[in-house]
Amino acid sequence: MAVRLPRPHRFDVVVAAGGLLGGLLMWGIGLGTRPADEPTVLFDGRWPVLLPLLVTAGCELLRRVAPRTALVTGTAALTLDTVTQGNVVTLIMFTDVVYAAVLYGTPASARRVPRVTGLLTVAATVVPFALWRVPEALLIGVAVGVLSFAPASTGLIVRNHRDAALAARLRAEQTALLAEMDRAQAVTAERARMARELHDMVANHLSAIAIHSTAALSLDDPDTSKEALSVIRENSVAGLDEMRRLIGILRDGSGDREPAAAPTLDGLDDLVEGARANGLHVTLRADLGEVPTPVELAAYRIVQESLTNALKHASPGPVAVTLARRNGMLDVRVSSRYGHRDGPRVPGSGAGLVGMRERAALLGGTFTAGPEGTVWTVRASLPVAEGDRPE
Incomplete structure (x- = not known):
């Protein structure tokens, strides 16, 4: 089965056509590289010059x-051209074939061709001079060096x-790709952080509002309804304050306003009272000491979310x-009764457990949550020093 070569490049077609036309012009006016009566010319006359010209143009x-x-065929054509009257365009096209063999060939060819042509140039310089002992013999090496x-x-x-x-372009593309990946990861991490903050800030108050509003609607008792509405109002105001704090975090660095301070473990008493x-x-039982700020925030949010879950799901x-x-x-550690519950309930999505687990993992800590008999227990272990984080 014959091997079909790819179609030549458009520029190569132009080069071949231009070289062929130039060579025919030189042939037409009778201009060759040596006189027809020179002793080295084996094929005298004008017509033998055309064969190397046509073959080199095809190369x-x-x-x-x-x-x-192209290089092997061009070398054979050049050898034939040396025993005819010769055509300067054939020589020029051969130099381009050698150049292209290195530029477009395989890496092995790119290394081998300069070495071989260098050795041929040295040999063409040394051998004729050693044989003839005349300075003009060095011109053979110069010609071989120029042509190859x-x-x-x-x-x-x-x-x-x-x-x-x-x-360099590939490195730049890889750098741009890595930068885009870092940016996407940073955006994802920031979105996850804001989702945790939004959930932890608002879920507790909205859960209380949902439970007490359900109770107020289900009981036909003015005193109970009034008490429920009072709790609903308190949680609405507290939720609004938390939302303002979240907006402050989003605007941090924009120059619009200063963000509110993040909650700390000093606010646990108020959280428990709520x-x-x-x-x-x-x-509440706390034995703390000095705790880093990120750990304080994570612990506060874990307690807050655990109390929210207890409000929504725990038994009395x-x-x-x-x-x-x-x-x-x-x-x-936060524990509450686990089992059948009477009264209003609020459906959960599981986002709270995911957020607590993420907070612990970001600090290098551990988190577990699940039933232990009739008690639902949330446990988190958070390192309070950089060196205490597990590997």
């Missing part, structure tokens, strides 16, 4: 799609520059909140 068509074939080694070296230099430019006002029987009974510092870790 120009293959200079890009089959550079090795010079275009091969030029092709190697251009190829190296092209490869360097390609490598949970008690919503109907939970909460006990005590809710115990315990924070203790042990062995360089801050242990947070």
Whole structure:
């Protein structure tokens, strides 16, 4: 089965056509590289000059799609041209074939062709001079060098520059891709952070509003309705304050306003009082000491979300909140009754558990939540120092 070569490049067609026309013009006016009566001319007359010219022009068509074939065939055509009257255009096209063989050939050819042509140039310089002992013999080496080694070296230099430019462009594209990946990851991380903040800030108050509004609607008791509306108003105001704080975080650095301070563990008493006002029987026991700010915020949000979940899902009974510092870790534990619950309930999406787990993981800590018999327990262990984080 015959191998079908790719179609020649348009520029190569132009080069081949231009070289052929130029060579025919030189042939037409009778201008050759040597006189017809020179002793080295084996094929005298004008017509033998056309064969090397035509073959070399055909090699120009293959200079890009089959550079090795073009070089071998062009070398044979040049050898034939040396025993005819010769055509200067054939020599010029051969130099271009050598140049293209290095530039467009395989990496092995790009290394091998300059070496071979360099050795031929040295041999063509040394051997004739050693045989004839005349300075004119050195011109043979000069001619071989001009026809072979010079275009091969030029092709190697251009190829190296092209490869360097390609490598630089690839590095720039990789850098841009990595920067885009970093930007996307930063945006994703920031969106996740804001989602956690929004959920933790508002879910507690909205859950209380939903439960008490359901109770007010289901009971035909003015006193109960009034008490429920009072709780609803308190949680609405508190939720609005939390939303303002979130807006302050979003505007941080814009120059519009200063962001509100993030909650700390000093606010646990107020958080517990708010949970008690919503109907939970909460006990708090804290043994803290100095805690880094990120750990304070994470612990506060875990307690807040755990109380919100207890308000929505826990059975009647005590809710115990315990924070203790042990062995360089801050242990947070919130337990509540687990089982069938009477009264209004608020459906959950699971986002709160995901947010608590993410907060613990970002600090290098651990988080678990689940039933233990009749008690639902949330446990988080957060490192309070950089060196205490687990690997």
